[in-house]
Amino acid sequence: MNTKAAEELPAVSVIMPVLNEERHLRTAVRRILDQEYPGPMEVVIALGPSTDRTAEIAAELVAEDPRVRTVENPTGRTPAGLNAAIRGSQYPIVVRVDGHGLLTPGYITTAVRLLGEMDAANVGGIMHAEGETEWENAVAAAMTSKIGVGNAAFHTGGLAGPADTVYLGVFRREVLEKLGGYNEEFIRAQDWELNYRIRQDGGLVWFTPQLKVTYRPRPSVRALAKQYKDYGRWRRVVTRYHRGSVNLRYLAPPSALLAVVLGLVLGAAVHPAFLAVPGAYLLGILGGAVVEGRGLSLRARALLPVALATMHLSWGFGFITSPRSLARRVMASVRPTSKDVLSQARS
Incomplete structure (x- = not known):
């Protein structure tokens, strides 16, 4: 890129919230600094109270x-x-990156270009899951398959175009300040909730498969189950907080969980024929694992049905058991505004 073009590129603030990320933090930051973005750039890391070497x-x-x-x-x-990282940053373009997310080459330059070309409020791309162990490889295959996550383009890919949400995101600061940034009551699903408000305000959320971020999956069944239970729990809060935001994809995991449980109970108490329902689910994920497991090692292919079932049933359990009190607490909170949350540190 020539010098004149570089001078015209807006400055970029990369924001990164981290907690217990010693395994990936250095690599994640190095991938940012190696982007070769021609304009000015800063990286602001928001440090949580980690119990490992993250702060060091x-x-x-x-x-x-x-x-x-x-x-x-x-x-x-x-x-x-x-929000703390946004307050501590200064530039007009804000790029969100997680402590275990690895930007692919050219990510920031492409995103900034698309923000301008599409007149978008937020652009983002694919959560490209890649594992480092056999279990993580199985989870990565599940997270990038339609049987695992439905038709979510930011997981499975697709054509560029307007989207409900995208992975992470590259924003115009003015949009974040206008809407008050992230709603801090949403421990999970904060990206979806923010993108919903952006769309309600008339802003464009743009998905493109050109943008990829390498994502490291959770390293154990227990960690994956907790992650997806929390996803389901907080997605239910979003549907209660923003009426009309639910879609059929979000109802699939709780429906599957209820069908499996009812089939097992009725099969044991009433008639074995009801066991056909959980049996059909089992055959479905086994068949899906055969298709989606191509290219994996034998052990990773054997673990893939476990990953699929953990994701489906944990998400469904979280959605079903999400308490109304949690949604009421969120609804009772005072939504932050740009003046009193995002601008205070720069005023």
Whole structure:
């Protein structure tokens, strides 16, 4: 890119909330700094109260590169960390990256170009899951398959176009300040909730498969189950908070869970014929694993049905058991405004 074009590119703030990310933090930041974005760039890391070496590694990164600095996130919650990093940043384009997300080459340059070309409020792409162990490889295959996550383009890919939500996101700061940034009551699903408000305000959320972020899956069945239970729990809060935001894809996991449980109960108490329902689900995920497991090792292919069932049933359990009191608490909260949340640190 020539010098004149570089001078015309807007400055970029990359924001990164982290908590217990010693395994991936250095690599994630290095992928940002290696982007070769021609315009000015800064990286603001919001440090939660980690119990590993995350803070020490962040301090090393700050000492090594003047473009990196940290801000505190005492709660450790993702949306609070995102808002803290936004307050601590200064540039007109805001790029969200997670501590275990690895940007692919050219990501920032492409995103900034598309923001301008599409006149979008937010652009994003694919959550490209890649594992480092056999279990993580199985989870990655599940997370990038339609049988695992439905037709979500930011998981499975698709054509560029307007979207309900995208993975992470590259935003215009003015949009974030107008809408008050992330709603800090949403411990999970904060991206979907923010993108819903952007769309309700008339802004364009643009998906493109040109943008990919490598994502490292959870390293155990227990961690994956907790992640997806929380996803389902908070997606139910979104549907109660924003009436009309539910769609059929969100109802599939709880429906599957209820069908399996009822089939098992009725099969044991009434007639074995009812066992056909959980049997059909089992055959479905086994068949799906055969299709989606091509290219995986034998062990990863054997683990793939476990990953699929863990994701489906944990998400469904979280959705079904999400208490109304949680939604009422969110509804009772005072929504942040740009003046009193995002602009206070820069005023």
